[in-house]
Amino acid sequence: MGSPTPSSARHEDGAVDRRRFLTVLVAAPTLTLALSTETTAPAYAGSSVPQPADIMDAGDALILAATPTAHLMLVLEVAENGEVRVELPRAEVGQGITTAVAMLVAEELDVPLGKVRVRLADARPELLLSQLTGGSNSVRALYDPVRKAAAAARARLVAAAGELWDVPANRLVTRGGAVVAPDGRRAAYGSLTTRAAKLPLSRLTAKPKPESEHKLVGTPTSRVDARAMVTGQLRYALDIDVPGAKPTMVRRPPTINGTVRSVKNEAAVRAMPGVIALAVIPTGVAVMGETFGQVMDAVEALDVTWNAGTVDALSDAGIRKRLHAAVLPAVVPPLTGHIEAEFDFAFVSHAPLETNCAIADVRKDRAEIWAGLKSPILARQDIAAALGLPQRRVTVHVTQSGGSFGRKLFPDAAVEAARISKAVGRPVKLMWSRSDDMRHGRARPASHHKIRATYARGKVLTYEHRVAAVETDFRHGVGEMLTAVATRLPVAGNMSFAQAVFHLSVKVPYRFGVVTELLKEVPLKMHTASWRSVWSANTRGAEEIVVDELAEKMGKDPVAFRREFLKTARQRAVLDKVAEEGNWGRDMPAGFAQGVGFHDEYKSCTACLVEIDARNPKKPRVVKAVIAADVGRPINPRGLEAQLLGGLTDAISTTLRAGLHIDRGLPLEGSYSQFHYARQKDSPTKVQIFIMPANGEPGGAGELGVPAAVGAIANAYARATGTRPRSFPINFDVDFTPFPR
Amino acid sequence: MPRYTFSVNGRTVTVNAPADLPLLWVLRDRLGVTGPKYGCGIDVCKACTSHLDGKAINPCVVPVSEAQGREVTTIEGLADGDRLHPVQEAWLEQDVAQCGYCQPGQIMAAVALLNETRNPTDAQIDAIENVCRCGTYFRIREAIKRAAAKM
Numbered sequence: 001m002g003s004p005t006p007s008s009a010r011h012e013d014g015a016v017d018r019r020r021f022l023t024v025l026v027a028a029p030t031l032t033l034a035l036s037t038e039t040t041a042p043a044y045a046g047s048s049v050p051q052p053a054d055i056m057d058a059g060d061a062l063i064l065a066a067t068p069t070a071h072l073m074l075v076l077e078v079a080e081n082g083e084v085r086v087e088l089p090r091a092e093v094g095q096g097i098t099t100a101v102a103m104l105v106a107e108e109l110d111v112p113l114g115k116v117r118v119r120l121a122d123a124r125p126e127l128l129l130s131q132l133t134g135g136s137n138s139v140r141a142l143y144d145p146v147r148k149a150a151a152a153a154r155a156r157l158v159a160a161a162g163e164l165w166d167v168p169a170n171r172l173v174t175r176g177g178a179v180v181a182p183d184g185r186r187a188a189y190g191s192l193t194t195r196a197a198k199l200p201l202s203r204l205t206a207k208p209k210p211e212s213e214h215k216l217v218g219t220p221t222s223r224v225d226a227r228a229m230v231t232g233q234l235r236y237a238l239d240i241d242v243p244g245a246k247p248t249m250v251r252r253p254p255t256i257n258g259t260v261r262s263v264k265n266e267a268a269v270r271a272m273p274g275v276i277a278l279a280v281i282p283t284g285v286a287v288m289g290e291t292f293g294q295v296m297d298a299v300e301a302l303d304v305t306w307n308a309g310t311v312d313a314l315s316d317a318g319i320r321k322r323l324h325a326a327v328l329p330a331v332v333p334p335l336t337g338h339i340e341a342e343f344d345f346a347f348v349s350h351a352p353l354e355t356n357c358a359i360a361d362v363r364k365d366r367a368e369i370w371a372g373l374k375s376p377i378l379a380r381q382d383i384a385a386a387l388g389l390p391q392r393r394v395t396v397h398v399t400q401s402g403g404s405f406g407r408k409l410f411p412d413a414a415v416e417a418a419r420i421s422k423a424v425g426r427p428v429k430l431m432w433s434r435s436d437d438m439r440h441g442r443a444r445p446a447s448h449h450k451i452r453a454t455y456a457r458g459k460v461l462t463y464e465h466r467v468a469a470v471e472t473d474f475r476h477g478v479g480e481m482l483t484a485v486a487t488r489l490p491v492a493g494n495m496s497f498a499q500a501v502f503h504l505s506v507k508v509p510y511r512f513g514v515v516t517e518l519l520k521e522v523p524l525k526m527h528t529a530s531w532r533s534v535w536s537a538n539t540r541g542a543e544e545i546v547v548d549e550l551a552e553k554m555g556k557d558p559v560a561f562r563r564e565f566l567k568t569a570r571q572r573a574v575l576d577k578v579a580e581e582g583n584w585g586r587d588m589p590a591g592f593a594q595g596v597g598f599h600d601e602y603k604s605c606t607a608c609l610v611e612i613d614a615r616n617p618k619k620p621r622v623v624k625a626v627i628a629a630d631v632g633r634p635i636n637p638r639g640l641e642a643q644l645l646g647g648l649t650d651a652i653s654t655t656l657r658a659g660l661h662i663d664r665g666l667p668l669e670g671s672y673s674q675f676h677y678a679r680q681k682d683s684p685t686k687v688q689i690f691i692m693p694a695n696g697e698p699g700g701a702g703e704l705g706v707p708a709a710v711g712a713i714a715n716a717y718a719r720a721t722g723t724r725p726r727s728f729p730i731n732f733d734v735d736f737t738p739f740p741r
Numbered sequence: 742m743p744r745y746t747f748s749v750n751g752r753t754v755t756v757n758a759p760a761d762l763p764l765l766w767v768l769r770d771r772l773g774v775t776g777p778k779y780g781c782g783i784d785v786c787k788a789c790t791s792h793l794d795g796k797a798i799n800p801c802v803v804p805v806s807e808a809q810g811r812e813v814t815t816i817e818g819l820a821d822g823d824r825l826h827p828v829q830e831a832w833l834e835q836d837v838a839q840c841g842y843c844q845p846g847q848i849m850a851a852v853a854l855l856n857e858t859r860n861p862t863d864a865q866i867d868a869i870e871n872v873c874r875c876g877t878y879f880r881i882r883e884a885i886k887r888a889a890a891k892m
Contacts, residue, residue, distance in 0.1 A: 094840030094875050222836040229841030230829045230848060232776025232816035239775035247770055273759060293766035294759075296782065353780050353788055353842045353874045402778070402842025403874045434781040638836050642877070646839060649876020672872050673785045681867040683878035 051515060053507035059137045059602045059700045060504075073130050073142070074149045075121070076105070078157065082177050082190035084111055084150075089121040090142070091133040091374045092225070093352075093404035094646075095702050096639035099223045100139055101146055103636055107216045108150030108208055110174040111189070113224065123376035123396035132476075133374040134409055134530065135505075136602045136700025139635055143698050147208035153196075155206035160196035161187045211633070211694070218694060220638035225400070237371050237399040238431055242359050245427035246276055247292040248420055250284040251302045252440050254741035255309035255665030256526055260285055264303040272298045279423035283440075286420040292431060299433075310525035312665040316446075319470065319524070319662060320344060323448035326520045327468035330452040337456055339550055343449040343542040344727045346659030347470075347667065349675055350444070350531055354402025355437040360417035361427035366393040371414040372401025375476045379411030383418045405650070406530040407442055409476040435670030435739055443660055443667070444531030445470035449542045453512065453550055460550065460565065463512035467502075467539055471523045472530060474498055501530075506539050509600040510547070510565035526662075532650055533703035536601060537710050538728075541655070544597040544711020545725070548718070558596055558715065559584050570695070571600060574607040574628040577690050582609035582626035588720075591615030592623075595716025599708035602700025604631040606644065608651075608708040610684070614720035618731055622652050622684045622713055630692035632699040637691040640701050644689050647705020653678040655713045659729045668738040676729075747808040749774060750818025756805065764800035764808055765789050768815065776816035776845045780872065787871035790846035790853075791815045797853035816845035819852065828852050831888035839875035847871045851885045860889050 075087040086105055092098045098118040106113045124131060130141075154174055161179035162169040164187065172179050178186045211217075228234040253259065260280050263269075269287065270278055274294030279286045285302055289295040323344075334340065358371035360383075367387055373379045376396050384391040401408050417430035432441065447469035454462045474497050502519040519535070531537070551561035559579045566572050575598055578584070584594060591614055598607045606629040614620040627644050634640055657676035660667040669675040714725050742757045749772060756771055763782075768774040768791075777800055780788030784802040791800050792814040793807070800813075819826045825833070828851050838844045850869050854861055866882050873881065 094838075096839070222833060223838065225841070226833050226836060226838050229838040229844050230816075230825070230832045231820060232845045234841055235775070236778075236842060238769075238779075241773065247766075291758075291762060291766040291770040292779070293762045293770075351874055353786065353840065353872060354778070355780075401840060403840040405874070431779065434783075434786070642836065642839055642875075642880070645879055646876040649873075649878060653876075671781060671783065671785050677872060677874060678876065678878070679872060680869050680878045680881065683876075683882070685863050685879075685882065687879040 051507040051517070052503040053505055053601070056504065057602050058135045058501055058504035059140050063137070063141050073127065073145045076149045076153055078153055078189050078193050078196070080190045080193055082111070082115060082188055084109060084116045086116065086118045087121045088118050089124060089127055089131040090138050091372060091398055091401060091404070091408060092120060093133070093372065093374070093401040093408060095138070096223055096636065096642060097138045098225060099221065099639055100635045101142060102224050103216050103221055104143070104146045105150045107214055108147050109154050111177040113216065113221065115177055116224070118224065120398040120400065122398065123380040125377050125380065125391065127377065131377050136702040136704065139698045140602070140700055143635070148206070151206040151208045156196045156199055157189050157192050159199055160192040164192070164195060217635055218633070218637070221636050222638060234400060236354055236402050237357050237359060238429060240359060240370055240399065242361060242370065242427055242429070245359050245361065245429040246288050246290065247295045248286055248288040248417070248428045248430045249292070249295045249299050249433060250281070250286045250416065250436070251299045251304060252284040252436050253306045253309055255312045256440065257311070258309035259307045261305040261307050264305065265301070269298050269301055272301060277424040277426065279420060281416065281419050281423060283416055286423070288420070288424055288426065288428065296433070309665050314524065314665055315663050316346070316661055319446055320448065322522050323446065323468040323470070326522050327448050327450050328466045328518050328520050330450060330464040330466060332452065332454055332462045332464060332514070334452065334454055336454050336461065337553065338452065338454040339546060339553055340452045341542070341546055341549065342726065343538070343545070345447045345538040346729060346732060347446045347662060348444040348531060348654050348659055349438045349667070349669065350405040350407035350442060350529070351438060351672070351675060351677060352401070352403030352405060352407050355434055356407070356413035356432040356441055357430055358414040358417040359427065359429050360414065360421040362387060362418055362421035365389070367418055367421070368395045368397070369414050369418060370397045370399050371411065371417070372404065372408050373398050373411055373414060374404060374408045375411065378476055379414050382411055382415050386415050386419055387422055405532045409529055410442060410473070412442070434672070438660070438669050438671070438675055439667045440527065442473070442527040442529035445472050445528045447535070447538050449539065451542060451546050453546060455550065455554060458554065460510070460512040462514045463508060465517040465539065465543065467517070467519045467535065469519065469521055469535065470526065470528060471521045472498055472534065473528045474501065474530070502535055505601060506535055507600070508543065509567060509571060509598060509605070510562070511567055512565065532647070533706040536599065536703070536707045537651070537654065540599050540707035541710030541714065544708070545714050545718070547711070548715045549724070557585070562596070562598055566598070570630050571598070571605050574605055574630050574692060577628035577692070578607045578609040578626045581628070581688060581690065584609060591720055593716045593720035595712045595714070595719060597708040597711025597715065599704065599711070601704060603697065604629060604699030604701055604704050606630070606704050606708050608648065608705070608712040610709070610712045610716050612713065612716040612720050614717055617721045617723070620656055620717055620720070621682060622716070624686040625684050625709070626688045627705065628690040628692065629701065629704060630695070631701045631704070632696040633694040634691050635698060640691050641689040643701050644705040645687060647703070648687070648709045649678050649683060650706050651709030651713055652682060655710050655728055655730065656682070656717070657729050657731050659732055661734055666741060668734060670739045674736045674738070743806070745805055745809045747810060748812045750814060758805050760806040761804045764803045764805050764813070767805045768800060768813070774815055774817060778842055778845065780843065787850060788843050788846045790849040790871060792849060792853060795856065797850055816849060819848065826852065827891040828855065828884070828888040831884040831891065834887060835880045835884040837877050837880040837884050839877055843871060843873045847873065847881055851881070851888065855885070855889060855892055859892065861885060
């Protein structure tokens, strides 16, 4: 043999070994392939007066930026026992990417789905920009590379069988995890790996199957990790047994970004039962103990004097004032028929059910981290910097996450856990309390919107949308990459990265004449991050409300109006689907109403029709939803339906009741009893979701469902109550006693 | 430190622990039973829902002393060996889970409901307060109805 095994190669310095990986195919017992193929840059199809996102969206930009390393993206192994193992440089946060990738591999290799094992890759710095999970991008970015890697493996196994039997490869077929000869002889893949691994690379060419031959891809498939989940066997970060790692929590400041001045009762807390260690860190006072229960008591007992935070004087009213002052003016004089509307959206916590958490084992000369991370390379860099270690001495394992919704783009808990482990000299199992997660964790920034549209003789002439938002933190590294790509865009020029993302993701899907949409950010030192659909939930949600109001002013039915102004047949088809299946326009009792919304992003489009019961306007309930989506090429329709269902629930929550009140530098909400994310009683009892048949390349779908549903719900509420909702969430009283700070 | 003996998923365990230590941390930190999840620690999110003598409880607020001499069942103890409970089967058939973090609690809550009511109404299902931040509620509802039909 004499070749390095993949596992030993993996644990040394990444870049060099990965290159070796490409040229040295590892010998028996495992056939390992690191993909080396061309990745084609996306093609751009513009319309007559395109907005930047029409030409190139944020997902295209991610793919393009990642292209130089896309050929390194995937490691695929065929093991002696016939298992196909894929090491995936993505996070699984509930979106089902491991299932979609397993399906692509099973399809291409002709193995049963159950034989494919997808593992989340550790941070791999040599991938540079190819290891970010975000922008609804994973299927779009992985569709080609995964199929090509699997096709290469299949070609190699077929060639090995051909050599073994002395039969030309083109007379062999693959079926059920085996190569089959014309005379019926079968060789299971596992029996061919040694021979396959020895074949010289240059002899093989491999092309993925034509999509017309797909049998598994495109059919509704249940998640590959579902059984582990329903039996309690799936291991999230804090379920991993790292020897010696002890429960740890942090007492955090009374205002965002406050720091410790002094700990008054350190000795008393150290003496509490079960307490092992205590350390002051930049974000607060860390306490380690035998059980989380005892650590909670100790954290609670701490008496700390705090230095000021970064936004101590700020409350909602002040933030709103700044946003209103910042919003850029509309410029088209309203001389013809026109509509003007302003909207406000509150801060919203990502509030994944798994709070920020990580395990860190930091030694003098090395560190090992386990956490749910969407930007593991950044995490590794940040942790190395925080510890003063070279990056190659830091190993970052990506664990499956209990939700993200954008939160896990940042490695906040991983970096904090590493700092604590270094400070106390022991492995750390760090968990944020729910209250801290809501008050000191990241959130979707508040925004203010000003929309002006003019119309005459049945046409919309101009459409202007000005957005002012508290700055969204993009320092997870998408920024650099997007800026690098976006600054070369002829239509966009040299924009900041937030501007780049805004212009690459937000667009008006309607023929509304001269359209301008501008973002003005207000920098405040708060903890923010992209939240599922970033600006689109608010920006496009507000637009869908204005679309209904425009239709009314112009004397048209909301569905007919959208049909008339949508740009493409694909868009009209999803709208028609929900109108038909949802029985649009049917009579509703008083206090009930239908509402419709539409959204198009990342080469996908969707329409949502809801029925709301707003007999009590303070306690509305969406009782029915009908959704249709065209994602170009569905990989797993069942998974897509799940994503759309999640988007619907996000929209129900953030439109009707869920938000954060900022009060003197801290959110008031510290619990799900205060931050009103929807529960079963707020959820519709009837939901129908339709995935349109394949008609092109895969589009993005992870965030697609939110904006259309926001519009549909707000429009239904407006119709049911005879009001014009302008501030979201609609019912946003402080209906609780906030926890002490 | 007091000593408590009780059963966890059919296995008798004895632990030395402060009387007021929440059962969740005895399960997770002392016994390595990690199916029940932390989500809030104050009986709001219900992610840790498990059973005490067959009734749903939230071990994040149940002191270990209350478990003395009783039977604790977590998600790990619901299946009969490899044979899944009908509610777990229904969860697979409806492909309910997304991130999966709340699902052990959702399933234990559903089992407790079905143990009391063979055919729960929508209103009874609405009364399940377990938070699912991925928003899988509709599939949970469908899975409960499917499980009810099986049982």
